[in-house]
Amino acid sequence: MTATSSHAVSGDTGETNYLNATHGIGSWLLTRDHKRIGILYLLGISVFFVLGGLMAVLIRAELATPQGDLFSSDVYNRLFTMHGILMIFFFLIPSIPAVLGNFLLPIMIGAKDLAFPRLNLASWYLYMAGGALTFVSLLTGGIDTGWTFYTPMSTNFAQGQVIVTAVGIFIAGFSSILTGLNFIVTIHRMRAPGLTWFRLPLFVWAHYATSIIQVLGTPVIAITILLVGAERLFHIGVFDPKYGGDPVLFQHLFWFYSHPAVYIMILPSMGVMSELITAFSRKRVFGYHFIAFSSLFIAVIGFLVWGHHMYISGQSVVAGAIFSFLTMLVAIPSAVKVFNWTATLYKGSISLQTPMLYALGFIGVFLIGGLTGVMLGTLGIDMHVHDTYFIVAHFHYVMVGSAIMGYLGGLHFWWPKITGRMYNEFWSKISALVIFIGFNTTFFPQFILGYLGMPRRYHMYPAEFQTWNVLSSAGATILGFGYLLPVIYLLWSLKFGEKAPANPWGAKGLEWETTSPPPVLNFATPPVVTEEAYAYETSVPAKEVTVGV
């Protein structure tokens, strides 16, 4: 009889792992294992992604014709508001950090768990509580403020469950703060022997930078939401001009968080990218230090550019010019990353497996999203296209195109590690392709629409815009189909997929040195790190490499 308590570690046989060590719903809902909590988050964000996606379907259906024939303008307002809130606060922000980060961060640094496992579980409950409140608000009519909650609309005029939604976001915000806090402490204090800062995988660096934003940015939106709630509830004048308040102050406070929040969504994706590109070109990453520091630079500079959302909000021209300049600076670390990934590909031994398809898609989509960001950072252009579909297209290229490509690429890359099963390679490649085509067909026409002057947030539009809108709606259909495929074949793989080996991709990194799925305490014996990250053989010229292992 072998002793198989939850602490038994039998990494070499793969018999006991974190999935089968304990059973029952209670062992999941009360787990402190970062890997199980990652899966709990995966379930949570998937539900909200589907909900948010349904709203997107309805929005694109309405916009297929110039007339407002499906919804009243009020219902349409609620649709795009709830779409934004669900996707941003309950899907994109937690997506990579709370799912993949939670699962991988301790394993990548050779730790047994995050520094505060109970806090980690509490974060998930906070997230779910916030999501539940938002869902209640959705069921009881939702809100029509836009995800931005601009005052005095949100405090004086908006109909619906503003306060319920605000409380939901407030609570979910603390989930984000505490996750970031947990990550920072873990990275500082829990690294395996020999794992110096500059041997950390770039995924970890990206999460470190993200966590800084989560810890320092999120509380500002928290207090702002609290003030909006107080103003709406007690009819006092924090932002209400009637009582001497300043609505523009709200915008400053809001964007002080909400611009860096974009980097909460994209930085982890960039971290995933560095892992994918190196693994599938069998090559050391080009310019490790530059990529690591570019993440930190984005996190820091990200706090100083919020004013580019407010060029036409009565901000002074001097402030606008300064914010414009600072915004341009973000292009530097972003470009460093893109160039370094491309340079990593150069003379690499590239294999086009599914995660790599997503990674290559990311580069293309992020390039467009990033460069249009530079356009929008320019004062004059922004004034022309402000509040048009150009903006909508831009932030979807970054937040949907890039962030979700990174998320899906990462999910496919680590799926064998997480579940111990291989998915169907053919269908997963098809879906990567369908998503890429669907995404670009949906959102590229919106750049054109925006440049032609179609304003966002209206459910009707002049007939001359219809062709591009139909194209966009058709693209959304393709995209929706593309998102549906992974749901099917990934679930399928759980039951019918081949058993995954410890390292199906031949990739470097501590997570590939343990079993798939990993044992409860991650490693059979605590690892000691003796080499750089991405120590692939091909750092010598490609021709001299004879054997892969």
Add this chain to the structure above:
Amino acid sequence: MASETRPAPLAHHFDDYDQQREAATLGMWLFIGQELMFFGGLFLTYTVYRWKYPAYFALGSNQLDIPLGLLNTIVLIGSSLTMVLAVRSAQLGRAKQIASWLGATMTLGTAFLVIKGFEYHHKWVHHLIPGEGFQLPGTTDPAAQTFFVIYFCMTGLHALHMIVGLGLLAFLVPKALRGDFSADNHNWVEGVGLYWHFVDIIWIFLFPLLYLLGRHHA
């Protein structure tokens, strides 16, 4: 001989007590960092409106009770002292003393809230609660409410943090009496101590900003 004190628990995922303590301390400092940004939004709001309405801020701060505010400042600094003594006792592993100093801290913290309650009541009686019935002697401009909106938001949020702190202290006292804390492991006392000092420091800024600054301009 008394049975040996309870073994200081080392969580399964830490290698040793040093790692566990360093993690707890860093975690608490980061939490304080986020608290600072949380209050920071209010400090910014204060700055913006003070800049915009200096006269109303002077009128408003003249309505505040300096003796009570000063008394509260002294009470709170005193509570920080007793909190430090609790942490010191924990470092020396003196279980009974930890509980006593934590109790003293709770008493002073409660005294602060009671005094604050009197101040709030006073504002209520004088129609200085923002909203429909607001009346500030010397002006009828609704913008004059701004000072009191900020006063109540800032002191209210601070009081809320005090209440949370009192809850944490109440949670620690029985643990201290049971002998849960040792020289090796008193992370809870240390962490709550840091939190308590942070809440104290917020008040150290609130008192001059709200009660003292520029009141002679009225």
